[in-house]
Amino acid sequence: MREHGGNLDLAQQRFGGRTEDWIDLSTGINRVPYPVGEVSARAWTALPSRAEIDALDQAARHAYRTSAALVAMGGAQAAIQLLPQLAPCGRARILAPTYNEYAGVLSATGWDVQEVRDLQALAGADLAIIVNPNNPDGRSHAPNDLLALLPRVGRLVVDESFADAVPHLSLAPDADQPGLLILRSFGKFYGLAGLRLGFAIGNGADVGKLAAASGPWPVSGAAIAIGCRALRDDAWTETTSARLVRDSIRLDAMMQSQNWTLIGGTPLFRLYETPDALAAQDKLARGQIWSRVFAKEPTWLRLGLPGSEAEWTRLGEVLAR
Numbered sequence: 001m002r003e004h005g006g007n008l009d010l011a012q013q014r015f016g017g018r019t020e021d022w023i024d025l026s027t028g029i030n031r032v033p034y035p036v037g038e039v040s041a042r043a044w045t046a047l048p049s050r051a052e053i054d055a056l057d058q059a060a061r062h063a064y065r066t067s068a069a070l071v072a073m074g075g076a077q078a079a080i081q082l083l084p085q086l087a088p089c090g091r092a093r094i095l096a097p098t099y100n101e102y103a104g105v106l107s108a109t110g111w112d113v114q115e116v117r118d119l120q121a122l123a124g125a126d127l128a129i130i131v132n133p134n135n136p137d138g139r140s141h142a143p144n145d146l147l148a149l150l151p152r153v154g155r156l157v158v159d160e161s162f163a164d165a166v167p168h169l170s171l172a173p174d175a176d177q178p179g180l181l182i183l184r185s186f187g188k189f190y191g192l193a194g195l196r197l198g199f200a201i202g203n204g205a206d207v208g209k210l211a212a213a214s215g216p217w218p219v220s221g222a223a224i225a226i227g228c229r230a231l232r233d234d235a236w237t238e239t240t241s242a243r244l245v246r247d248s249i250r251l252d253a254m255m256q257s258q259n260w261t262l263i264g265g266t267p268l269f270r271l272y273e274t275p276d277a278l279a280a281q282d283k284l285a286r287g288q289i290w291s292r293v294f295a296k297e298p299t300w301l302r303l304g305l306p307g308s309e310a311e312w313t314r315l316g317e318v319l320a321r
Contacts, residue, residue, distance in 0.1 A: 002100050005292040015285045026292040028269035031307030033191025034230045043221035056224045059231035068176035069207040072219045076185040076198035082213050084109035090126030098131045126154035136302050138264035157181045164189035165241040165267040175201040197223045247305045269304045277301040287318030
């Protein structure tokens with residue numbers, strides 16, 4: 001398995017404690033989740049109807065401000081797994097460093113994968129992949145710059161899994177252009193990663209292929225019910241986006257006491273330069289706070305944002321030790 005955050009079982013093996021004792025900041029998942037409320041018995045017991053799936057699609061178009069074709073899937077990861085089926089194998093270029101599943105999935109299915117460090121170096125690829133804003137460093141690109149790249153590649157995939165709190169970066173409103181495919185994650189911003197819900201947005205041909213490969217019931221009844229409710233809750237989205245921006249600034253200020261330097265991030269996670277990331281992870285873990293380190297970057301430490309005031313207090317106490 002490729003390296004990811006959320007590996008709390010590893011933290012428990014090394015440092016002990018029950019799952020509920022830990023504050024998991026190793027992911028970019030919002031720790032103040034959407035209040036799901038009641039879910040009907042039908043959502044758990046019946047196969048989703050076409051009308052219910054259509055309602056979810058409309059809610060997603062509302063949230064992402066698009067009229068393009070889209071398909072709901074079991075998280076953005078489900079779409080990544082199916083990308084190789086959109087076209088014959090060719091040259092894929094990925095703007096790196098970034099989420100490591102893209103290179104792994106494409107390489108395993110016969111694509112010639114190149115990781116590049118500059119946006120313009122993606123030109124000429126049969127498949128170009130950009131995570132915007134990027135994971136783990138938060139690097140972002142203006143929509144117009146990405147649209148200018150579109151005629152120079154065979155297909156442009158833009159992963160917007162962390163774009164909910166920065167909607168001005170989103171290309172979803174332009175996703176119906178040929179060769180452009182947008183991936184969105186529901187679980188991160190809404191704090192409901194276990195629901196396994198995401199969307200692919202694009203032109204009808206690409207979305208149709210992904211929908212056919214996903215089968216007739218690509219997401220659960222519960223995911224549809226909760227997704228419809230959350231994606232139309234504009235007040236919650238606005239309040240949460242503002243809180244995440246404030247809290248990301250708050251986290252940066254706390255890290256200054258450790259002499260950790262901000263590399264970048266999004267309103268859902270921050271990436272810091274530390275003298276020794278493993279030592280920093282150990283320090284936090286002894287207070288049962290889990291963080292993300294990177295094997296290829298021994299000074300990088302990524303932290304999600306605490307949720308409750310109790311979590312913020314514990315983080316401050318652990319850092320002060």
